[in-house]
Amino acid sequence: MQRQAQPAAAVAEGPLSEAELKTLHAYWQAANYLSVGQIYLLANPLLREPLQVKHIKPRLLGHWGTTPGLNFLYAHLNRVIKARDLDAIFICGPGHGGPAMVANAYLEGTYTETYPDVTPDLIGLQKLFRQFSFPGGIPSHDAPETPGSIHEGGELGYSLTHAYGAAFDNPSLKVFCVVGDGEAETGPLAASWHSNKFLNPQTDGAVLPILHLNGYKIANPTVLARIPEDELRQLLEGYGYAPYIIAGDDPMDMHQRMAALLDLVLDQIDEIQGKARKNGKPARPRWPLIVLRTPKGWTGPKEVDGLPVEGTWRAHQVPVDDMTKPEHLRILDRWLRSYHPEELFEASGALKPELRALPPKGQRRMSANPHANGGEVLQELRLPDFRNYAVKVEKPGTRFDEATKVLGAFLRDIIRQNPHNFRIMGPDETASNRLSAVYDVTSKTWLAETLPVDEHLAPNGRVMEILSEHLCQGWLEGYLLTGRHGLFNCYEAFIHIVDAMFNQHAKWLEVTNRLPWRRPIASFNYLLTSHVWRQDHNGFTHQDPGFIDLVMNKKAEVVRVYLAPDTNCLLSIADHCLRSRQYVNVIVAGKQRSLNYLSMDDAIVHCTRGIGIWDWASNDTGEPDVVMACAGDIPTLETLAATDLIRKHLPDLKVRVVNVVDLMKLQPNSEHPHGLSDAEFDALFTASRPVIFAYHGYPWLIHRLCYRRRNHQRHVRQRMMDERLRHRQYTRDHGEDEPDVRDWTWPY
Amino acid sequence: MQRQAQPAAAVAEGPLSEAELKTLHAYWQAANYLSVGQIYLLANPLLREPLQVKHIKPRLLGHWGTTPGLNFLYAHLNRVIKARDLDAIFICGPGHGGPAMVANAYLEGTYTETYPDVTPDLIGLQKLFRQFSFPGGIPSHDAPETPGSIHEGGELGYSLTHAYGAAFDNPSLKVFCVVGDGEAETGPLAASWHSNKFLNPQTDGAVLPILHLNGYKIANPTVLARIPEDELRQLLEGYGYAPYIIAGDDPMDMHQRMAALLDLVLDQIDEIQGKARKNGKPARPRWPLIVLRTPKGWTGPKEVDGLPVEGTWRAHQVPVDDMTKPEHLRILDRWLRSYHPEELFEASGALKPELRALPPKGQRRMSANPHANGGEVLQELRLPDFRNYAVKVEKPGTRFDEATKVLGAFLRDIIRQNPHNFRIMGPDETASNRLSAVYDVTSKTWLAETLPVDEHLAPNGRVMEILSEHLCQGWLEGYLLTGRHGLFNCYEAFIHIVDAMFNQHAKWLEVTNRLPWRRPIASFNYLLTSHVWRQDHNGFTHQDPGFIDLVMNKKAEVVRVYLAPDTNCLLSIADHCLRSRQYVNVIVAGKQRSLNYLSMDDAIVHCTRGIGIWDWASNDTGEPDVVMACAGDIPTLETLAATDLIRKHLPDLKVRVVNVVDLMKLQPNSEHPHGLSDAEFDALFTASRPVIFAYHGYPWLIHRLCYRRRNHQRHVRQRMMDERLRHRQYTRDHGEDEPDVRDWTWPY
Ligand SMILES: Cc1ncc(C[n+]2csc(CCOP(=O)(O)OP(=O)(O)O)c2C)c(N)n1
Numbered sequence A, B: 001m002q003r004q005a006q007p008a009a010a011v012a013e014g015p016l017s018e019a020e021l022k023t024l025h026a027y028w029q030a031a032n033y034l035s036v037g038q039i040y041l042l043a044n045p046l047l048r049e050p051l052q053v054k055h056i057k058p059r060l061l062g063h064w065g066t067t068p069g070l071n072f073l074y075a076h077l078n079r080v081i082k083a084r085d086l087d088a089i090f091i092c093g094p095g096h097g098g099p100a101m102v103a104n105a106y107l108e109g110t111y112t113e114t115y116p117d118v119t120p121d122l123i124g125l126q127k128l129f130r131q132f133s134f135p136g137g138i139p140s141h142d143a144p145e146t147p148g149s150i151h152e153g154g155e156l157g158y159s160l161t162h163a164y165g166a167a168f169d170n171p172s173l174k175v176f177c178v179v180g181d182g183e184a185e186t187g188p189l190a191a192s193w194h195s196n197k198f199l200n201p202q203t204d205g206a207v208l209p210i211l212h213l214n215g216y217k218i219a220n221p222t223v224l225a226r227i228p229e230d231e232l233r234q235l236l237e238g239y240g241y242a243p244y245i246i247a248g249d250d251p252m253d254m255h256q257r258m259a260a261l262l263d264l265v266l267d268q269i270d271e272i273q274g275k276a277r278k279n280g281k282p283a284r285p286r287w288p289l290i291v292l293r294t295p296k297g298w299t300g301p302k303e304v305d306g307l308p309v310e311g312t313w314r315a316h317q318v319p320v321d322d323m324t325k326p327e328h329l330r331i332l333d334r335w336l337r338s339y340h341p342e343e344l345f346e347a348s349g350a351l352k353p354e355l356r357a358l359p360p361k362g363q364r365r366m367s368a369n370p371h372a373n374g375g376e377v378l379q380e381l382r383l384p385d386f387r388n389y390a391v392k393v394e395k396p397g398t399r400f401d402e403a404t405k406v407l408g409a410f411l412r413d414i415i416r417q418n419p420h421n422f423r424i425m426g427p428d429e430t431a432s433n434r435l436s437a438v439y440d441v442t443s444k445t446w447l448a449e450t451l452p453v454d455e456h457l458a459p460n461g462r463v464m465e466i467l468s469e470h471l472c473q474g475w476l477e478g479y480l481l482t483g484r485h486g487l488f489n490c491y492e493a494f495i496h497i498v499d500a501m502f503n504q505h506a507k508w509l510e511v512t513n514r515l516p517w518r519r520p521i522a523s524f525n526y527l528l529t530s531h532v533w534r535q536d537h538n539g540f541t542h543q544d545p546g547f548i549d550l551v552m553n554k555k556a557e558v559v560r561v562y563l564a565p566d567t568n569c570l571l572s573i574a575d576h577c578l579r580s581r582q583y584v585n586v587i588v589a590g591k592q593r594s595l596n597y598l599s600m601d602d603a604i605v606h607c608t609r610g611i612g613i614w615d616w617a618s619n620d621t622g623e624p625d626v627v628m629a630c631a632g633d634i635p636t637l638e639t640l641a642a643t644d645l646i647r648k649h650l651p652d653l654k655v656r657v658v659n660v661v662d663l664m665k666l667q668p669n670s671e672h673p674h675g676l677s678d679a680e681f682d683a684l685f686t687a688s689r690p691v692i693f694a695y696h697g698y699p700w701l702i703h704r705l706c707y708r709r710r711n712h713q714r715h716v717r718q719r720m721m722d723e724r725l726r727h728r729q730y731t732r733d734h735g736e737d738e739p740d741v742r743d744w745t746w747p748y
């Protein structure tokens, strides 16, 4: 394979016949026309009347700049998909190029199949245009609503990590991923290029990154467009790719060159995969990568009000607005007509048959590929019986285990039984989080160099570790969105790094819940460990329980938070989460040696309820004087130790211990499907007794969940202060816990 | 300048004399000894007795792996600082190499100056060792507590962006920035390399990145260590640097080569800066960069329990533990003695005079450089009178302005008056956020290529735009931490991208508040605009008011949140924030055309109070039937429109309008210094009347702030539902607001 790409030489001759060229170009024109129509037109969709102000939307919204480039690529990809019968999806990094994605889905017929209202005729066209970025209509981004999309792209930076996530364990899939040159400046994207060290040519699909170097962002040039081309080439080669740079603005010339280039790089991908699959020796290849250098807003207005627009940042959104100016209306009219809609659409408004013939058919259409509607290809996870991993609890609070270590054995066997559709992501912490049992049956994915000293590295490992929470998150999102299963294990404090990505994924789930054609996908499962309570050695930076608060801001229908008090509960929770669909599940659990309280049977009952009185720890007979509530492993331990003290020193006081596993239980059932009714709430917490609540994270979350309840005024958060101070002094003297604290067990 | 670095050839001859070499090596030994001592020793600090289990800490914590490399670099940097009289600071990317940073500050005497308790003798040594990662002691990271540090490094990824932030506008400063090869996998770090396109050799200082390629993370090799060296070189050249790779493990050889290399790259930096400063033409140079390839845990135990340790991930933390095993104790003993403490320290425990002579003196010591204690070099910002920018409000609620646009004029003049110590950061949104007035006097920093079509790009621009919220945040942190001022303007929804960085910066402020020797620095000011309420066109992805919730989880002493109801309030708030110290200020303000309510005099009073009754909008005479409360520009507008409706249709109902600017006011004064007393609270909200609270973000924040108040049960969040529905239908039909809504003004 060539190391120094020479695209110019390689594609000197154009592979397209004149007829092919003509159709391909017309198809591109059609997509561009439909895109501009979406941004501007309210009526008169095919310009069969003279264009007037009343045909134009009153508020002009949408992003033109990236759109013609996306349409150009999409048309060319259609050609090769058909020619090679490819199984392919399209990821649109500059997702604000929504008009392009919608236009192409419409041209392929998928849009009408999905939204029968938007017919392939004049009326449908008008609806298509009107709905775009219009109140009650569709978003301006490549959204969940867009058929064929697994990527929103409103918040930039995640296209390439999603693309790799989609490609893992999808050996026949090609993922065409357009990266904006602005997007490429973001941290997550800059890290994502290295994903090629984790892609196995033997058992994974291929990602073809296409860096769309259209030169500008909203109001600035992009960094990658303004470094010398040899520097850009070095950078991309340094990232491990074989880059092919194609630059120009003459459509016919660009068509020929792009067609040739796509043939070339797809041959290379075939060769890479063929070799790896034939000789069974996966090694890290230099995957091809395309840099497409075209003007921003290509084919749009060259100048407006005397200022250059095409090829500048001014083309980013709406290149010409304020249609009350006759000159602007004229520019728009000329622009729209430059695509010759009359040659593209029939009298009915339908696309001409020769253009309809261009894209692939059925599920080969990128807008209809089932991988982009992951629930359609989702295979149930084969789950061993989690009860087999139970620790034996003869007497509550007397036996110690490391909860996540036990979970590791369960995960090990899940991996064993699901070798192709389950992965564990982690930022170099899977062993630290004590899940090492998984390495009995698998390794960590690694395609880069290995040395004899290495352990558990292999091209086909099921555990993926890279020191980037962003990549772990993005890879798993891409993997789940294409119908697979997984778990992201992370230190609790650092999960805030992906707050924004979590937000966007939760929004995706929320929106897809309202789209009947989107099939449910497996939940995103976080295992947060190394949590706030055991980070004394790492210190302040490693302490932050706030991710739960962030999660609780999302709609109840898509988020779940579970705090495992002990090992058997963790197993039960994990089983439940791995079976669930369309949620973000947050499981918080400790990794340190810690007491167990519930037998597996009791744990199942307790976790299924989500909240419950621990009778064995309570000494009330239906009428407690005080309720000791707790959520999370360390708070549970603290609460039990406090209960022990109370029972010893104030034997007449009646204490009830309530443990909360599922935080949503605390909310009224009007707010959350898991919520307790007020009667149930009072039955646990009483209507009037003081409640001392020991919680894992920030206290106000508990208040927020409970403030509508009758006796919430009485929730008190308090600690056994004297004990604390004494203990604190001991640790400062000795550097470790007092033995009577470390080894405390439940005495009753 | 060389493009293809040939370090081997360039440094064939060692520049160090035998005596220099010996001292330098001994100094490194001393730092290593002190580092191992911190991790292991509770007593017997100079091993004057045979090492016994009782001398060892019961819990072994800390990170050895990166430490010898840091110590090696530090010693060599000391040499060149002295030789060249450099003004330099050290940024420790693998911040968990805290023992190294503490050891060096101690060797330089700064540690004792800062913490007089830790004396340069046996007793002090024992304290130094004992306190490390010990309850009540110091963190294991390069923390705020560490003299000379502006970078925590517990959460990896931000070293290089901090380094560049420190270098901006510090023309004589050298920032030596060690980047961990694990850290280099993170998104923020991967994006940070491109900061060199924003560093002006004429007016900024220099950053020397040193990629510490010690090969491993916690439990895995690093990506950059396992790609071929020519690929790594391409990558770094592609990032625009001139990389020099130095690899080896023989100390004497490495000393000679490192000394030569440092001389070489510092000459290059001089040359680059000299040229730019002489000919006055700043252009983007290829700054040098060092790759230091040494074994992880260099000089530590080679093997423990038959497994290789030095040069593997096993050296990451504590390379040998469980000292009850005699063999382990023997290994530790041999290891410690391998540094020959008896040759390094005098009988008193003080460092030998010839070693004390090695580091630079006074403020030239990196641990004592005032830039690393930014408050020491902080210059007051020269602020024009913000009242000069006031919009004239003759009658409340009748005049429209774009609040951030007016703020732009204030910022413009701040830039004019503070050309060297104030910067505005933004992810390509400063114009979109309507602050363009600043471009009347300045440009956006840009050292890469420019084209004739470009606007407002210049090497010395005061506005810094890159499509990376991480870099904006990190640059500004570095800039503030070294004693300057600034503002980060960002779309509200995407600020979640830096949640984790905000968390760490707030923690830094919190800790430094307790360190009297740390002088106060300027506050970190966020201007969040393009907020949730006006994102219909961008849609769901662009809507998220949750950053405020995150901020409110931090300690009251370090965070402030201000919601500007109108233009004059925004000006008053901005002035206040820019004058403040040691806070994170979050200002939320709209950029769209919006009503003004308060004259500047009223705005000042209202913002100073932070909360108040708007008499002009109320018709109660001391005894309202209902309180209409609001926070944020759009909620204020909605509340006033609702009040208008109520007053029209229910003229007998007495309405009181309360506006909240400073969210902290809602909390009890026991919780926050800004909080209202209960009496004050009741005076505004009454003790028993219903309160309808229209808030900018998630409703529970208001509940959380108020739940301790008397009448919080009565806080209701509610909207004028019918009006809403009617309006919704209109926008769906017409694509814009109804004129009577768009043009509504306050009618009284
Ligand atoms: C994380 C993030 N920050 C800021 C924005 C605001 N924004 C929208 S589009 C854009 C420029 C995108 O440039 P590029 O990726 O090159 O796309 P294209 O030029 O093809 O439109 C920016 C900064 C965003 N969408 N996401």
Ligand SMILES: Cc1ncc(C[n+]2csc(CCOP(=O)(O)OP(=O)(O)O)c2C)c(N)n1
Pocket: A427, A428, A429, A467, A494, A497, B063, B065, B066, B094, B096, B153, B154, B155, B156, B157, B179, B180, B181, B182, B183, B184, B186, B212, B214, B216, B217, B218, B222, B296, B316
């Ligand atoms: C953002 C983040 N994720 C995970 C961790 C946990 N962690 C601590 S050290 C480390 C490995 C660091 O490797 P490197 O940067 O190469 O440092 P060195 O090898 O020199 O110790 C990891 C993953 C962290 N500190 N920060």
